[in-house]
Amino acid sequence: MFAKAFRVKSNTAIKGSDRRKLRSDVATTFPALTSEQLSEIVPNKEELNVVKLYVHKGDAVTVYTNGKNPVLFEMEKIMYPTVYTLWLYPHFLPAFSTWPPVLPKLIGGADLMLPGVIVPSCGLPEVQRGTLCAITLSGNSSPVAIGIANMSTAEMVAAGMKGKGFTVLHTYMDHLWGFGDKSCPPIITPLEGEPSKVMGSEEEEQENEEGKVQELENSFSVDSSLQRGFGNLIVEETTQSAEQGREEVSNEDGAAETVREESLEVSQEIEDTSPQERMDVLLHQCFFHALKCKVKKSELPLLTSTFLRNYMFSCCPKGQQLDIKKSSYKKFSKFLQSMQQQKILQVKELSKGVESIVDVDWKHISIRSFVVPETEESELPAQDGRSCDGEQPYHAPEITPLYGISSKMAPLFQESGYKKSDILTSSEVRSAVINYVKINELVDETNKNFVKVNPILCDCLLNKSEQDEILKFKWDDLLSRCLDQLQRFHQVTFAGHEPIVRKGYIDPIEITIGQRSSNKKVTIIKNLELYGLDPQIVANILQQKVQASATVTPLPGAKDRAQVQIQGNQINHLAKLLLEDYHLPRKYIRGLEKAPKIGRKK
Structure with missing residues (x-):
């Protein structure tokens, strides 16, 4: 969640x-x-x-x-x-244990499958369907996740420990945990009678696993083939037992070792791989990242060249370069042919010599079990505004007007506990004004729609020419005058971040049309940074949409701000990006009326 x-x-x-x-x-x-x-x-x-x-x-x-x-x-x-509470009371909920390599999957949003649950020699805790349970790792009773049981204990045993066991709600290292002090789980020795013994495995496989958790987590974020291998055991609702799943992976790799033994050796294997093998890993990572987070079903059929240029290259991690010629496939067409043989996607030649991706199986285990690297996932809102589920992870900031109390207005608010320089919302201003009127009994006895003016209201709200003429205010007039006399501030709140308060009104995104040599028009966009948008990435997206050159230059007179300049009048494309893709309110965008009119084609 x-x-x-x-x-x-x-x-x-x-x-x-x-x-x-x-x-x-x-x-x-x-x-x-x-x-x-x-x-x-x-x-x-x-x-x-x-x-x-x-x-x-x-x-x-x-x-x-x-x-x-x-x-x-x-x-x-x-x-x-939360896990912070369970660390204080580790035996507060019935607990089920799993292997350390499963933890990265749970953190990535996967539910806990029964093949990944360790069955102690004393048996599983007795729970009913819908019971809230804690999830621990072998060798440590400190909970790392909480989930709801999808079966009773009797049903789990009757099902042969196959199927989805728990719907996971919250885990250690997720964003709710990150909202706190980000402390690590304490080491709590399992109670006597909790020996770890998984169905179909040997006890010696568990030794030293706790000391290698970090190594395993690193391996899962690098090699997508390993993610798929262990994903078949933990994530997919397979009809085979955990022992059979391990044997399949061992057969594919031509080794007699179990999945956990292979996982424990991942870090050493990666160090020993050749440049060609590392390029294969990067190619798979960019491929699954692009399918999971960028391509929509509505965009199919998609040219394979467009998919490589606009989707896969943008998923390449910083500091690395994707070069298919240095991989074992040598050609992109051969790589896609391999993916097609695995039934991940379907490629057809819709026109002579031009191949397109016509179908993608987004339910394929290879796509479902792929974990997007954390650094890449955080960049997605700025790159194209899409989430891994085809949604919009970029959320327009919540902008709230605020009002600061000046020395002139301070007497009006002091009876409500406010002082000079305090910053209030409009509802707090309204409550303070109503409170002042009630305390000083200023409501007109003959007409309760009016408020009598006393000396403080006179000094705060009236200028010299009005002081002898206005003896009463309507309620609406009183409140609007109070807001007009207060200092203007605004608060910007981005998803998952602390609110930012600035003085004055927020500057809108300003769009203008300029003239360059030979009467060529250019579209200039300013103030994107105030709304959490990277000018360079917006320029890249527009450049791909309209196939016109775009540049980013420093904004004159503004420190650490930039403006985007793109050839032609591109306001229609820009409006679609800002209003429909990023869901920014129209009132914060200035210049949309300068869009070219679209006439009928004759």
Whole structure:
């Protein structure tokens, strides 16, 4: 659920009445908690904040933070503990253990499949379908994830430990964990009677695995073939047992070792690979990255040359260069032929000598189990505005007008506890003004739609020519005058980041048409940075869309700002990009009216 960045809507301190209600809800949801434990999770006096956010799929989630760390989160009126809470009470929920190589899959958003669950000699915990459970790693009872059981314990055993075992909600190292202090799980020795023994494997396979977790995590982010190999065991709802899955991978590689033994040796193998083998790894990574995150079904059929140039090359990590001639395939057509034989995609020659990708199997295990490198995933919103599910990971910032209290207006707000230089929202200004009117009994007795002017209102809101003439305000006039007299600020909130407060109004994205030599027109775009957009990447996207040259130059008179200049009047293409792809409000874009009119073709 939190595998991708979320958007924070608000972050406020909890009220006393809400704190009491939260304590009651937690006690009802988790009756096993003692009063002392309940006080530690929901303290009486310590700072406790309520954070309302939207996850990448659009679901609303309420998170409760104690100090800096999130301790609880609520979704659809159901309360769940975070890993930070479970580290304090590791035996709070029934726990199921898995292998360390599975953890990167869970962090990437995968659910836990039953072939990856370790069955202790004493048996699995007794749970019912829908029970909230903790997930640990072998050799450490510290929970690394929480999930909901999709079967009862009896059903898991009856199914031969095959199928989806748990729907994972939250994991160590996901974005909710990153919202806290990012501490690591404590080392908690398993209780007596919890020896690790997986179905169809030997006990000696588990030795020293805990000390190699970091090595395994590194290997999973590099070699896509290994991701697919272990993905067949953990992610895919296979009809074979864990032992059979390991034997298949061993047969394909021509080795007699198990999947876990191969995974443990990944780092050493990568060091020993040749440049050609490393290029093959990079080629596969760029290929699956492009299919999973960039290509939409609506874009098919897609020229293979376009797919390579516009999609795969842009997925190449910084500091590396994709060169197919240096791979074992030598030609891109041979690589695509290999992918077609694996039934990942289908390529056809729609016109003589020109091949196109006509179909992609996005449900193929190789695509589903591919984990996008974290650095690449963070760049996707700026590159093309698409997510790995074909959605828009770029979220337009939430822009809120704010109002600063000047020394002239301070007397009007001091009775509500505000002072000079405090910054308020419009609703806070409204509440403070209404509070002032009620405290000083300024509502007109004959007509409650009017407010009487006293000396403070006179000094704050009226100029000299009005002071002898205006004795009453209408409510709307009173509030609008207050807002006009306050200093202007604005707050910009980007998804997953702390709000940024700046003085004055936010500058709109400014689009102008300029003339260059030979009366050639150019489109100039400014202020993209204020809305979280990289001018260079916007220029690259426009250049690909309109097939015209685009340049990025420093913005005169502005430090660390740039402007985009592209040949021709491209406002129609730019409007589609900003309004439809990036979902920016039209009111923050100036110059769209200069778009060329599209006439009928004769």
